[in-house]
Amino acid sequence: MCPSLLRSVWGTFTALQWCFWGILGAEHSGRYGMVFDAGSSHTSLYVYEWDSDKENDTGVVSQTLSCDVQGPGISSYANNPPKAGDSLKECLDKALKVVPTEKQRDVPVYLGATAGMRLLRLRNSSAADQILAEITKTMQEYPVAFRGARIITGEEEGAYGWITINYLLESFTKYSPKAHTWVRPEAANILGALDLGGASTQISFIPKGSVINWNETSRFMLYGYNYNIYTHSYLCYGQNEMVKRLAKELILQGEELVLIEHPCYPKDYNETISLSSFHTSPCTNASDPRLSPSDRNVTLEGRGNASGCLVAIRKLFNFSACGQSQDCTFDGVYQPPISGQFFAFSAFYYNFKFLNLTEGQSLATVRETIERFCTRSWEDLSSSYPEENPGRLPKYCANANYILTLLLDAYKFNESSWNNIVFQMKAGSADVGWTLGYMLNLTNMIPAEAPGLLKGQAPSLWAAAVAFITLTLALGLVALLLLLRV
Numbered sequence: 382m383c384p385s386l387l388r389s390v391w392g393t394f395t396a397l398q399w400c401f402w403g404i405l406g407a408e409h410s411g412r413y414g415m416v417f418d419a420g421s422s423h424t425s426l427y428v429y430e431w432d433s434d435k436e437n438d439t440g441v442v443s444q445t446l447s448c449d450v451q452g453p454g455i456s457s458y459a460n461n462p463p464k465a466g467d468s469l470k471e472c473l474d475k476a477l478k479v480v481p482t483e484k485q486r487d488v489p490v491y492l493g494a495t496a497g498m499r500l501l502r503l504r505n506s507s508a509a510d511q512i513l514a515e516i517t518k519t520m521q522e523y524p525v526a527f528r529g530a531r532i533i534t535g536e537e538e539g540a541y542g543w544i545t546i547n548y549l550l551e552s553f554t555k556y557s558p559k560a561h562t563w564v565r566p567e568a569a570n571i572l573g574a575l576d577l578g579g580a581s582t583q584i585s586f587i588p589k590g591s592v593i594n595w596n597e598t599s600r601f602m603l604y605g606y607n608y609n610i611y612t613h614s615y616l617c618y619g620q621n622e623m624v625k626r627l628a629k630e631l632i633l634q635g636e637e638l639v640l641i642e643h644p645c646y647p648k649d650y651n652e653t654i655s656l657s658s659f660h661t662s663p664c665t666n667a668s669d670p671r672l673s674p675s676d677r678n679v680t681l682e683g684r685g686n687a688s689g690c691l692v693a694i695r696k697l698f699n700f701s702a703c704g705q706s707q708d709c710t711f712d713g714v715y716q717p718p719i720s721g722q723f724f725a726f727s728a729f730y731y732n733f734k735f736l737n738l739t740e741g742q743s744l745a746t747v748r749e750t751i752e753r754f755c756t757r758s759w760e761d762l763s764s765s766y767p768e769e770n771p772g773r774l775p776k777y778c779a780n781a782n783y784i785l786t787l788l789l790d791a792y793k794f795n796e797s798s799w800n801n802i803v804f805q806m807k808a809g810s811a812d813v814g815w816t817l818g819y820m821l822n823l824t825n826m827i828p829a830e831a832p833g834l835l836k837g838q839a840p841s842l843w844a845a846a847v848a849f850i851t852l853t854l855a856l857g858l859v860a861l862l863l864l865l866r867v
């Protein structure tokens with residue numbers, strides 16, 4: 382009788398054990414999502430992973446992989462749309478290698494295109510549609526849950542970037558191990574977002590005060606709280622379009638000359654451009670008789686003149702369109718006064734990183750560093766930075782001065798609020814951009830309601846563990862007693 386009792390006790394014990402480890406195993410079964418960021422100059426793919434257990438629905442999504450697509454941005458394939466689809470395959474193949482086969486069919490995959498495609502759509506909307514159609518065709522050949530390729534608006538781009546940063550920094554909700562629950566950190570810790578791309582730039586933040594009479598507001602309900610953020614996207618104010626517009630303005634000022642002085646390019650650096658290149662972007666296409674004949678070639682001759690560069694760049698903004706209004710950036714665009722801390726990423730970060738200006742330097746130091754950099758000759762630069770892309774190296778002076786003008790003259794940061802900007806690319810181990818916020822929203826991973834239902838779950842897991850250990854000990858004791866009596 383005793384051995385059979387023993388056997389049944391052991392059987393129950395084993396079953397319980399399976400059951401318990403089964404629960405634990407499910408806790409760690411990851412889920413995946415993928416987002417393509419199709420920018421104006423290049424495309425990147427991000428693979429995200431998160432625990433599928435309930436508790437961490439509000440927990441942390443991590444970035445498993447990022448992959449840079451070879452070649453230019455998808456808008457460059459206007460004349461050969463199938464190539465746009467093909468260009469994504471290498472990264473897709475790479476991404477599928479990190480997702481277990483049995484999970485691939487459930488992986489949501491999104492593609493969001495930004496300002497490069499917004500511009501192409503303005504130029505030729507059927508070409509833009511064809512590119513998106515070809516991408517859709519390619520994606521559908523893959524064993525994933527493709528959820529569409531679309532052009533996101535500038536306001537979405539700004540808002541999702543803001544969500545990404547604050548999600549990664551746990552500004553919305555944070556797990557408190559002490560209280561075994563999710564708590565809301567101080568609202569004052571929510572950061573604003575500054576994003577600079579190739580063709581557009583975005584600013585998003587929560588303005589001080591609650592009066593909401595502006596147009597560009599986005600309202601979200603996240604974890605039970607309402608957020609009203611101001612967000613604006615400036616098309617044609619990305620850095621590559623800015624460099625093009627700058628060249629065009631300098632050429633217009635130089636009238637019919639074929640040799641034009643460029644204050645932002647290094648001394649001894651020459652660049653020859655064709656006036657016809659201005660017609661490929663709506664940002665530089667306003668027809669102007671001074672640009673004819675439009676297939677003329679012009680040589681831009683670097684002057685390395687820092688102050689001249691700032692002057693030339695300021696002319697790309699129409700500050701007088703704001704009149705006397707303080708709540709205005711340029712071109713008559715409304716913006717409430719900046720408020721709080723800001724996270725400046727993408728090209729804000731890359732340019733300042735190259736200049737070693739991401740360590741919280743004062744505005745005076747930043748200005749001085751940029752000024753000094755601008756006066757360095759091409760010979761000096763190309764020998765000092767042989768590793769740097771030679772197409773990018775001559776543009777840092779223009780880019781850096783552009784960043785200063787945008788942040789100081791347009792957005793109205795000053796000596797003291799300058800210190801509230803951090804220049805950073807990552808938060809934790811994830812890259813900062815709009816993609817994570819986009820996926821979080823589209824997969825409903827940020828609930829509108831407070832995670833109240835979750836409150837009981839952390840303790841219950843502990844309770845299960847304690848119960849299990851107690852049971853194991855008790856069963857062991859019973860087995861031992863039975864054995865001893867036999």
Ligand SMILES: *[C@@H]1O[C@H](CO)[C@@H](O)[C@H](O)[C@H]1NC(C)=O
Nearest residue numbers: 459460505506507508509511
């Ligand atoms: C727009 O793009 C389509 C498809 O690429 C092309 O056939 C058409 O000629 C383009 N139209 C213009 C005005 O460039």
Ligand SMILES: *[C@@H]1O[C@H](CO)[C@@H](O)[C@H](O)[C@H]1NC(C)=O
Nearest residue numbers: 593594595596597598714715
């Ligand atoms: C909001 O923007 C639209 C379009 O730009 C404009 O027609 C409208 O007057 C604006 N409303 C306010 C309150 O500024």
Ligand SMILES: *[C@@H]1O[C@H](CO)[C@@H](O)[C@H](O)[C@H]1NC(C)=O
Nearest residue numbers: 640649650651652680682759
């Ligand atoms: C730049 O162009 C000017 C005029 O054509 C020429 O004199 C100068 O030598 C060129 N500089 C370089 C570095 O090629």
Ligand SMILES: *[C@@H]1O[C@H](CO)[C@@H](O)[C@H](O)[C@H]1NC(C)=O
Nearest residue numbers: 504660661662663666667668
């Ligand atoms: C450039 O402008 C001309 C005339 O204003 C227009 O016909 C042409 O379609 C425009 N091209 C682009 C690329 O916007």
Ligand SMILES: *[C@@H]1O[C@H](CO)[C@@H](O)[C@H](O)[C@H]1NC(C)=O
Nearest residue numbers: 653654655675676677678679
């Ligand atoms: C402009 O320069 C390119 C090479 O840099 C040349 O192929 C083209 O013929 C030139 N165009 C004109 C109008 O001179």
Ligand SMILES: *[C@@H]1O[C@H](CO)[C@@H](O)[C@H](O)[C@H]1NC(C)=O
Nearest residue numbers: 644684686687688689690692
């Ligand atoms: C730099 O540019 C400014 C403004 O255009 C001009 O006044 C100044 O003379 C230039 N300096 C040099 C050294 O060329």
Ligand SMILES: *[C@@H]1O[C@H](CO)[C@@H](O)[C@H](O)[C@H]1NC(C)=O
Nearest residue numbers: 698699700701702703712713
């Ligand atoms: C700036 O904006 C004002 C008001 O909209 C306009 O009258 C002026 O022509 C603009 N200036 C330039 C240089 O575009």
Ligand SMILES: *[C@@H]1O[C@H](CO)[C@@H](O)[C@H](O)[C@H]1NC(C)=O
Nearest residue numbers: 734735736737738750754765
């Ligand atoms: C940044 O700092 C590194 C290391 O101190 C230095 O080698 C590099 O020249 C600096 N870059 C610039 C643009 O000053």
Ligand SMILES: *[C@@H]1O[C@H](CO)[C@@H](O)[C@H](O)[C@H]1NC(C)=O
Nearest residue numbers: 718719720794795796797798
């Ligand atoms: C800087 O701007 C803030 C508002 O953003 C203002 O309160 C502060 O007085 C300004 N500081 C200086 C030195 O102008």
Ligand SMILES: *[C@@H]1O[C@H](CO)[C@@H](O)[C@H](O)[C@H]1NC(C)=O
Nearest residue numbers: 537540541544599601822823
């Ligand atoms: C998130 O998605 C919902 C639809 O699922 C949409 O109504 C909402 O505006 C989106 N949020 C943002 C920030 O765009």
Ligand SMILES: CC(=O)N[C@H]1CO[C@H](CO)[C@@H](O)[C@@H]1O
Nearest residue numbers: 408432434436437440441556
């Ligand atoms: C069960 C589990 O994985 N819980 C995690 C949920 O997320 C918080 C915050 O990141 C972690 O601390 C928990 O360990």
